Amino acid sequence: MSRFRLPTPARARQWAGVTLLVCLLWGLFVLLGFPAAPLLGGMAGGMIAATAGGVSLRNPRPVYVLAQGAAGVFIATSLKPGIYTDMAAHLPLVALVTAMTLAISFATGWALNRWAGIAADAAVFGSLPGMSGAMVIIAHERGIDSRIVALMQYCRLAFVIIAVTFVSRLLPEGPTAAPVIPVSSEPQALALSLGLILLSLASARLKWLPAGGMLVPMVLGALIEGFGLARLWVPPRLLDLTFIIIGMEVGLLFTRQMLGHVIRLMPVVLLANVVMLACGGVLAAGLAVALGLDPATAFLSTAPGSIETMSLLAVASHANVSIVLAFQTVRLLTVVLCGPSILHLLLQRISWRRVAPAAEIHPEGSRQ
Secondary structure: OOOOOOOOHHHHHHHHHHHHHHHHHHHHHHHHOOOOHHHHHHHHHHHHHHHOOOOOOOOOHHHHHHHHHHHHHHHHHOOOOOHHHHHHHOHHHHHHHHHHHHHHHHHHHHHHHHHHOOOHHHHHHHHOOOOHHHHHHHHHHOOOOHHHHHHHHHHHHHHHHHHHHHHHHHOOOOOOOOOOOOOOOOHHHHHHHHHHHHHHHHHOOOOOOOOHHHHHHHHHHHHHHHOOOOOOOOOHHHHHHHHHHHHHHHHOOOOHHHHHHHHHHHHHHHHHHHHHHHHHHHHHHHHHHHHOOOHHHHHHHHOOOOHHHHHHHHHHOOOOHHHHHHHHHHHHHHHHHHHHHHHHHHHHHOOOOOOOOOOOOOOOOOOO
């Protein structure tokens, strides 16, 4: 782990330039209505600075770890008291849909590896549905090419939001809108959240737990929120800064050679998105029949998008938010906690195409 040190005047100017570029792109993406604007702004700014500007900067390790912790706490705030009761009430179907969604994701990753030549681990992590930032963090911490993972995750995030918004408007709305629980901004909620975020500095030192800086605050926060022990709150501006840092961490790893490789992958990545969304639609049809759900609720429960986006769309389409959250939460926790272990087993038992990575990433050693 590198130690924090004051930048030289030249590096300070580079940081100032990168920061200005990221802020401009962030604002542009907000004006254009792009999803995950802070993430995309940070990644695009870092990418441009690294490829066109020739800068060789890296986020200081403590800063990046704290961003991991904030992302973990934010994931936990998606849970609401009583969510585990909803999960238990539909446990067999929740488990079945989660297992089938994971199978589709791993199959998509395998196909991208075999036919598009993407490294096996990056192809699978890029295909796993859940929290895009979480997948990028875990991939980066495990030494997987987070640039390819980020490309696949963020492209799917944008594609799914556009497609799901369009499809959900075509489907009949749910009968009633579930009440929305207001997010707490009390000092106690903020203090508890900041405490969990600071805990990431210690949990990141757990060598046996990849991405421990995110996972430990996330699990503790999920227990706190899900059982109604207390409320958590991540201020919007802190959340924006968190996503910018995560995006910059990926963008600054790009090289000109890597950028050309990424552009060539775009068509196959978009095709994979179409396939995954179509498979989600098939699962939704079965779920609607099994539980008697309205089409909007069933579709949003199985769509391979981020949990907070699916929840907002559920409210807008008058779907059953508790059902959507139950299915999306189980999938998110399963992907984040079990996805890496399942991938490790599959890498040993299934035939994958051997691909030489475009460039090696050393998360610990390359940070300036």
